[in-house]
Amino acid sequence: MKAKQVRKLKRTVLIGLGGTGKRALLYAKKHFLETFGEEPPLVKFLLIDTTSANTDSVSAKTPDGPTEKARLKASEVLHIEARGASLLPQVHEEIRGWFPPKADLKANILSGAGQIRPLGRLALFANATTVYENLRDLLALARDYLDERPSEERPYIYEPYTPHLTVALVGSLAGGTGSGIFLDVAFVLRELMKDEDQLFGYFLLPDIYVNRPGTQNVEANAYAALKELDHFMSREDTWTYLFGGRRIQVRKKPFDMVFLVNRQNRAGKTFNDVDDLAELLGLGLYLVSGPLGKEQVDLFDNIVHQLNEQKGKYYGKTAHYASFGAAELRFNPASVLSTASREWAQATLREWLEPKAPWTAYEVRTYFAEIETKPLPEEVENAPQPSGSSNSRREDLQVWNRLRPQLESRVDQVKEKALNSWALLDIDAVLEKAFRDHHLQDLIVGLEVVEKSLDELLDQLRAKEGEARDEYKGAIEGVLKDIDRAHSRRLAIPLFSSRQDEGGVLDRRRINSLWRAATRAGAAAARYELAKRALDQIRAKKEELIRLRRRLEEHLGALGSSEAKGGVGRDQNPFSLTLPPPYLELQGSFATRSALGRPSLKELLADTERVVQRLQKGVKTSLRQWLSEVVRHREEEPMLWEAVERTFRELDQLSAPAWDYEDAWVANPKLGYRELVHIVGLEDASDREHPLVSDEELLSVFAGTLHDRLRLQKVSTGDPDRVLFYKVEASIPAFALRGISLYRERYLQLSGERSFHVHREWEEGLPDLLPLPRPEEVAEVWTKARLFGILLKENREDPYRFPDHRRGKGNFYTLGNRPAEAYSALAQDFFAFKDLEAQVRAEENRRKASSEKLLKLLEGVRQARENRQSMVAEASGEWTEEDLNVFRQELRVLEAFEDELSRYNPSHGEDKFPSV
Numbered sequence: 001m002k003a004k005q006v007r008k009l010k011r012t013v014l015i016g017l018g019g020t021g022k023r024a025l026l027y028a029k030k031h032f033l034e035t036f037g038e039e040p041p042l043v044k045f046l047l048i049d050t051t052s053a054n055t056d057s058v059s060a061k062t063p064d065g066p067t068e069k070a071r072l073k074a075s076e077v078l079h080i081e082a083r084g085a086s087l088l089p090q091v092h093e094e095i096r097g098w099f100p101p102k103a104d105l106k107a108n109i110l111s112g113a114g115q116i117r118p119l120g121r122l123a124l125f126a127n128a129t130t131v132y133e134n135l136r137d138l139l140a141l142a143r144d145y146l147d148e149r150p151s152e153e154r155p156y157i158y159e160p161y162t163p164h165l166t167v168a169l170v171g172s173l174a175g176g177t178g179s180g181i182f183l184d185v186a187f188v189l190r191e192l193m194k195d196e197d198q199l200f201g202y203f204l205l206p207d208i209y210v211n212r213p214g215t216q217n218v219e220a221n222a223y224a225a226l227k228e229l230d231h232f233m234s235r236e237d238t239w240t241y242l243f244g245g246r247r248i249q250v251r252k253k254p255f256d257m258v259f260l261v262n263r264q265n266r267a268g269k270t271f272n273d274v275d276d277l278a279e280l281l282g283l284g285l286y287l288v289s290g291p292l293g294k295e296q297v298d299l300f301d302n303i304v305h306q307l308n309e310q311k312g313k314y315y316g317k318t319a320h321y322a323s324f325g326a327a328e329l330r331f332n333p334a335s336v337l338s339t340a341s342r343e344w345a346q347a348t349l350r351e352w353l354e355p356k357a358p359w360t361a362y363e364v365r366t367y368f369a370e371i372e373t374k375p376l377p378e379e380v381e382n383a384p385q386p387s388g389s390s391n392s393r394r395e396d397l398q399v400w401n402r403l404r405p406q407l408e409s410r411v412d413q414v415k416e417k418a419l420n421s422w423a424l425l426d427i428d429a430v431l432e433k434a435f436r437d438h439h440l441q442d443l444i445v446g447l448e449v450v451e452k453s454l455d456e457l458l459d460q461l462r463a464k465e466g467e468a469r470d471e472y473k474g475a476i477e478g479v480l481k482d483i484d485r486a487h488s489r490r491l492a493i494p495l496f497s498s499r500q501d502e503g504g505v506l507d508r509r510r511i512n513s514l515w516r517a518a519t520r521a522g523a524a525a526a527r528y529e530l531a532k533r534a535l536d537q538i539r540a541k542k543e544e545l546i547r548l549r550r551r552l553e554e555h556l557g558a559l560g561s562s563e564a565k566g567g568v569g570r571d572q573n574p575f576s577l578t579l580p581p582p583y584l585e586l587q588g589s590f591a592t593r594s595a596l597g598r599p600s601l602k603e604l605l606a607d608t609e610r611v612v613q614r615l616q617k618g619v620k621t622s623l624r625q626w627l628s629e630v631v632r633h634r635e636e637e638p639m640l641w642e643a644v645e646r647t648f649r650e651l652d653q654l655s656a657p658a659w660d661y662e663d664a665w666v667a668n669p670k671l672g673y674r675e676l677v678h679i680v681g682l683e684d685a686s687d688r689e690h691p692l693v694s695d696e697e698l699l700s701v702f703a704g705t706l707h708d709r710l711r712l713q714k715v716s717t718g719d720p721d722r723v724l725f726y727k728v729e730a731s732i733p734a735f736a737l738r739g740i741s742l743y744r745e746r747y748l749q750l751s752g753e754r755s756f757h758v759h760r761e762w763e764e765g766l767p768d769l770l771p772l773p774r775p776e777e778v779a780e781v782w783t784k785a786r787l788f789g790i791l792l793k794e795n796r797e798d799p800y801r802f803p804d805h806r807r808g809k810g811n812f813y814t815l816g817n818r819p820a821e822a823y824s825a826l827a828q829d830f831f832a833f834k835d836l837e838a839q840v841r842a843e844e845n846r847r848k849a850s851s852e853k854l855l856k857l858l859e860g861v862r863q864a865r866e867n868r869q870s871m872v873a874e875a876s877g878e879w880t881e882e883d884l885n886v887f888r889q890e891l892r893v894l895e896a897f898e899d900e901l902s903r904y905n906p907s908h909g910e911d912k913f914p915s916v
Contacts (some may be wrong), residue, residue: 007156010041010166012289013142013592016047017171018178020204020278024170026058027282029070035291041147042158048485050123050177051112052079082126083110084421090099093557094242097123100755100763113176120180121758128244129672134771156612160288161297165197168283168288173225174206174218180758186254201255202281202290207739208263223743224756226734227766233320242626257304259284259322260659272622276574280658283326287726292681295715302676303728304838312672314665317797319672322730327575327602327654329723329851331623342559345615356439359446362431368457370526377421380414385515390504396483399506407518413837414522425534425539437770440549447542455534461528468524494851531635544605550610577651581643622720627691652702655725676830678712681724685714726732734771771830778827781837783893787864788843802836820882851906865894
C-alpha cells in the first residue's frame with residue numbers, strides 16, 4: 001500500500017459577500033482543486049447573498065488531468081431575502097433605529113440590493129438569527145477534529161498548522177450587498193471567534209464598475225464604506241449594538257488586516273474584466289490558507305503582525321490598509337515533451353535508417369563455410385551395416401532384394417538425421433547481435449551482399465550433392481549389372497555339370513562400398529538442403545527487414561508532417577503564464593532522454609508502432625531542468641531567452657499589489673512604516689542550482705536592486721511545475737488611494753439626495769477620510785492670511801486667492817467668490833491649506849521678529865478686529881448667514897491673536913552673551 005502524503009493547511013473559513021464574493025469563492029475553489037484535486041476538509045466556504053441564483057461555476061484542471069467544475073454546494077450558500085422590506089424600517093425596532101431616512105426602499109429584497117447599501121444591511125438584519133446561527137455553526141464545523149483524520153477516499157492526509165482559525169471575508173465595496181453587510185458580519189464573527197483567531201478582509205474598489213450601466217452609486221458607496229471601515233478600524237473603545245435580539249459586543253477592530261484590490265496595480269497593469277479581479281481575490285483567499293507550506297504561513301503571519309504593530313499615522317490618519325498581488329508560472333511539460341519526443345524519435349529513426357558501418361555478416365559466412373565439413377551424427381556414423389553377404393551367385397538376388405531397401409533407407413536416414421542434428425542458422429540471433437553495433441540499413445546491405453556469395457556456395461553444394469547421388473546410383477547400377485551377368489553365366493552351365501558355382505557379387509567388401517556410397521549421398525543431400533534452407537531463411541529475413549525499413553520511413557514521414565510550425569496561442573488566464581511561451585516555436589533539445597534502452601530488432605519487427613510510440617515517450621523534463629538549459633543556451637537561442645525573460649518580467653508586473661496610491665502622501669518615513677514583501681514559491685527554495693536562485697541575469701528581471709533582493713523571500717512548495725509570485729504591501733491610509741478624491745467628489749455630489757451609509761447617525765457623524773485641517777486651524781490660517789495680505793480679494797468680481805508656491809511664481813490657488821464659499825474650499829483642500837499655512841507661518845515669524853514690527857502688527861490686528869466687529873454687528877443683507885459665520889470666526893481669531901501679541905516679547909528666549 002502506498003503511503004499517503006501529508007499536506008498542511010490553516011484551518012480556514014472563506015466567506016463571500018454578494019456577487020463579487022461568490023465569484024471569488026469559486027476561483028478559490030478552482031485553485032484548491034488544481035492543487036489538491038479536491039476541496040481540502042480544513043477549508044470551509046460560505047456565501048451570504050441577497051440573490052438566490054447559484055448556478056455559476058468555473059472550470060478547474062485537477063492534477064490527475066480531468067477537468068472539474070468548481071461550484072458552491074447548497075449547504076455553502078445562505079440566501080438573505082427580505083419580503084415586505086419597505087415596511088421593515090417602520091415595524092422592526094432594530095432596523096428603525098439605524099435605517100437612514102434618505103435611503104431608497106424596495107417592496108421586497110429577493111434578487112439583490114440594487115447597489116443600495118442600507119438595503120443590503122436591511123436584508124441581513126431581517127435574517128439576523130439565521131445569519132448568526134449559520135456563522136456560529138460554520139466556525140464550529142471549521143474546528144471539527146474529524147477533518148484531520150485520514151480517509152481512504154481522500155488522496156492526502158490533512159493536518160492544520162495550528163488549532164486557530166483564519167477567517168476571510170471577500171466582496172466588493174461598490175455594490176449594495178457586500179458593501180452593506182461586511183461590517184456587521186465582521187462584528188458577529190469577532191463575537192464568535194477566539195482572540196487567537198485571525199480575521200481578514202479582501203475588498204474590491206469601485207473603479208472596475210465605473211461607466212458601466214446602472215453603476216452610478218459605486219464610487220459613493222465605496223467612499224461611504226471606507227469611511228465606516230476607517231472609523232471602526234481606528235476606534236479603540238468597547239461598544240455594543242443589537243443584532244437579531246443579541247447584544248454584540250465590539251471589543252476589537254473589525255479586521256486584523258484589510259486588503260484592497262483595484263483594477264490597476266502598482267506596475268500599471270490594468271484589468272478591465274470584473275471576473276479577472278474576482279479571480280485575483282480568489283487567489284488571495286487560496287493563499288491565505290497557507291498552501292505553499294509552513295515557510296509561507298510563517299512569513300505571512302509575521303508580515304501581518306509586523307505591519308499591525310508598526311502602523312503609521314499620516315496627518316492624523318492611521319494607515320490600516322494593505323494590498324496584494326499574485327501570479328503563477330505554470331510549466332507545460334507536455335508541450336516540451338511533445339516536441340522533444342518528436343525530435344528524439346525522428347533522430348532515432350534517421351539513425352536506424354542511415355548506414356553506420358558495413359556489416360560483413362561474418363557469422364553467416366562462417367556458418368555456410370562449415371556446412372561442407374559438418375560431421376555426421378554419431379548415430380549415423382555408428383549405425384550397423386546390413387548383415388550377411390552373398391557367398392555364391394545363386395544367393396546374389398536374395399541378398400540384393402534384402403539389401404536394396406536398406407540402402408535407400410540409409411540415404412534418407414542419413415539426410416534426415418543429419419538435418420535434425422545440424423543446427424539451422426539462427427539468423428535472428430545473428431541479426432540481433434549485429435543490430436547492437438550497426439544500423440538497419442547496414443544489416444540489409446550486409447544480407448544482400450552475403451546472399452550473392454551464398455548462391456555460389458549453394459551451387460557448389462548442389463553439384464556435390466549430384467556427384468554423390470550419381471556415385472551412389474552408379475554403384476547400384478554396377479551391382480545390378482554384375483548380378484545380371486553372374487546370373488546369365490550361371491544359367492549357361494549345363495545341368496549336372498561338375499563346374500563349381502562362382503563366388504557371389506555382393507560379398508562383404510561390395511556391400512560396405514555400397515553402404516558408404518549411400519551414406520555419402522545422404523550426407524551431401526543433407527548439406528545441400530541445410531544450405532538451401534538457411535539461404536531461404538536469409539532471403540525471407542532480408543525482405544522482412546526491407547519491410548521494416550519501409551515502415552520506419554513511413555513513421556519518419558508522419559513525424560515530419562506533424563512537426564510544429566511555431567506557436568500561435570497565448571496565455572488566457574489573467575494571472576497565470578506558461579513556459580514554454582505558447583506563442584513561440586518550441587525547442588525539444590531542452591529535454592533529456594530517459595534511460596529506456598534501445599529496442600531490440602525483434603521488438604521492432606514484432607510491433608513497430610509500439611516502439612515508435614515508446615520513442616516519443618522516452619524523454620523527460622522539469623521546469624528547473626528546462627529553465628537551466630534555456631539559461632545555458634541563451635547565447636545560442638536568443639529568441640527563446642528573450643521570451644523567457646519577457647515572461648518573468650510580466651509575471652513580476654502581474655503580481656504587483658493590485659492598487660495604486662499617491663506616493664507623496666506616504667513618502668515621509670517618519671510618519672509611518674510601509675513595506676513590500678515579495679514571496680517566490682519554488683519546488684525547493686534551498687536548491688542553489690535552481691536558475692531562479694542562482695542566475696543573476698534572471699533574478700535581475702524581478703529583483704534588480706539590492707533592496708529588491710533583500711525583500712525577496714523564497715519558500716519551498718514541492719511543486720516541480722509551478723512558480724508563484726506573491727506580493728504583499730502595507731500599510732497606507734485610505735486617503736492616499738489613487739482615485740479616492742473622485743470617490744469623495746461623487747459621494748458629496750449625491751449625498752444630498754440619497755443615503756450611502758448604513759446608519760442614520762453616520763451620515764454626518766463620521767470623520768472624513770481625507771486628513772482635513774481642524775476647524776480652528778482653518779479659521780486661524782484663513783484669518784491671518786487675510787491679515788498679512790496673502791489671501792486677497794482685489795475686486796468685488798474677483799475670487800479669493802493666494803499664491804501657489806508649489807506651482808511657482810505667477811500661479812494662484814483660487815477658492816471662490818464669496819467668503820463662505822472660499823472658506824469652505826480652503827477647509828476641504830488639504831494641499832491648499834498646507835501651502836497657505838506655511839506662507840502664514842513664515843510671514844508671522846517675520847513680523848514678530850522685532851519690537852517695531854510687532855507694534856505695527858498689533859495695530860493692524862486691532863484695526864482688523866474693529867472692522868470685523870462692525871461687519872458682524874451690522875449684519876448687512878449683502879451677506880448670507882454662512883458669510884457672517886466666517887466673519888465671526890475671523891473675529892474670534894483676531895481677538896485671540898491680539899491678546900497673544902499684547903503679551904508677546906520678541907526678546908524672550910534670546911541668549912545674548914557679550915564677547916570680548
